[in-house]
Amino acid sequence: MRVDDIHQNMTAENRDQIAALKSGDSEVWREVFARNGPGLIAYARRMLSDHGLAEDVVQEALINVYRTIDMFDGRCSIKSWLYRAVRNKSIDEIRRLKRYVDVGDDPENGYFKESDGHWQDDCNEWDGRAARELEHKRLLRIVHDEINNLPHAYREVLLLKEVEGLEPGEICAALDISAGNLRIKIHRARSALRAAVRSKLNKE
Amino acid sequence: MYKECSEVAQKISEIIDGEADLMTSFRFYTHLMVCPKCIKYFNQFRLMKKAASEPDPDQLPADFDKVMSFVMEEVEHNCSHG
Numbered sequence: 001m002r003v004d005d006i007h008q009n010m011t012a013e014n015r016d017q018i019a020a021l022k023s024g025d026s027e028v029w030r031e032v033f034a035r036n037g038p039g040l041i042a043y044a045r046r047m048l049s050d051h052g053l054a055e056d057v058v059q060e061a062l063i064n065v066y067r068t069i070d071m072f073d074g075r076c077s078i079k080s081w082l083y084r085a086v087r088n089k090s091i092d093e094i095r096r097l098k099r100y101v102d103v104g105d106d107p108e109n110g111y112f113k114e115s116d117g118h119w120q121d122d123c124n125e126w127d128g129r130a131a132r133e134l135e136h137k138r139l140l141r142i143v144h145d146e147i148n149n150l151p152h153a154y155r156e157v158l159l160l161k162e163v164e165g166l167e168p169g170e171i172c173a174a175l176d177i178s179a180g181n182l183r184i185k186i187h188r189a190r191s192a193l194r195a196a197v198r199s200k201l202n203k204e
Numbered sequence: 205m206y207k208e209c210s211e212v213a214q215k216i217s218e219i220i221d222g223e224a225d226l227m228t229s230f231r232f233y234t235h236l237m238v239c240p241k242c243i244k245y246f247n248q249f250r251l252m253k254k255a256a257s258e259p260d261p262d263q264l265p266a267d268f269d270k271v272m273s274f275v276m277e278e279v280e281h282n283c284s285h286g
Contacts, residue, residue, distance in 0.1 A: 025283075140258055162253060190216075194248050
């Protein structure tokens with residue numbers, strides 16, 4: 001399904017809800033906030049690494065969504081719109097605090113030989129303990145810690161896709177990027193995560 | 205099948221997200237049949253996806269009540285005056 005098709009389906013499903021929000025129906029606002037709020041808080045916490053600031057950011061973003069709902073054109077779901085508001089506000093805060101971590105080179109740079117495109121020696125080696133330890137809390141701890149340490153552009157796509165479980169069309173709308181760009185970001189984010197987890201496991 | 209491991213690596217996310225078309229999947233999996241290093245890399249990506257989608261065991265539950273109460277105060281104030 002193309003992203004445009006997803007947007008069209010979202011528009012059809014949400015038309016009544018958006019009309020109720022624009023008319024100022026407080027019960028519909030409450031229902032929308034209650035349904036999405038916990039996920040938004042969890043997302044902001046991990047983007048900002050600060051629980052108190054995350055609450056402030058979500059609060060400010062939701063009030064801003066409420067005040068500017070007339071500008072919402074319905075081309076994406078209200079859920080994407082909420083995540084977009086929280087994401088933009090989070091990035092503003094991260095930049096204001098000078099904590100923004102930019103992405104480096106493509107994480108797969110140097111993995112393959114230029115001559116034939118096959119693996120350089122050792123670059124994908126992993127000692128094999130990881131798969132056996134998946135059930136263990138320790139591996140989950142490492143993976144989640146390393147997600148929280150990723151550059152923000154990688155962290156946000158993994159949080160939205162793997163942790164919050166948004167659909168690709170919803171993520172594209174929340175981040176205002178194309179489906180192709182999302183695919184590249186997700187792949188690079190996973191590759192960076194894998195490299196970070198591998199490095200951690202091999203040190204232990 | 206894909207001849208280069210670098211091509212296979214670039215397709216892994218499409219494969220594990222179920223977004224690859226039939227021809228891509230065919231070329232991908234036929235390469236895996238003869239390339240243990242790519243199998244290992246593929247399995248590591250699957251492991252990352254699975255682990256990332258499991259709940260963080262130490263994450264405190266999101267407390268949305270305080271934020272909800274503040275935001276709804278603004279909404280209801282405006283609705284009653286609107």
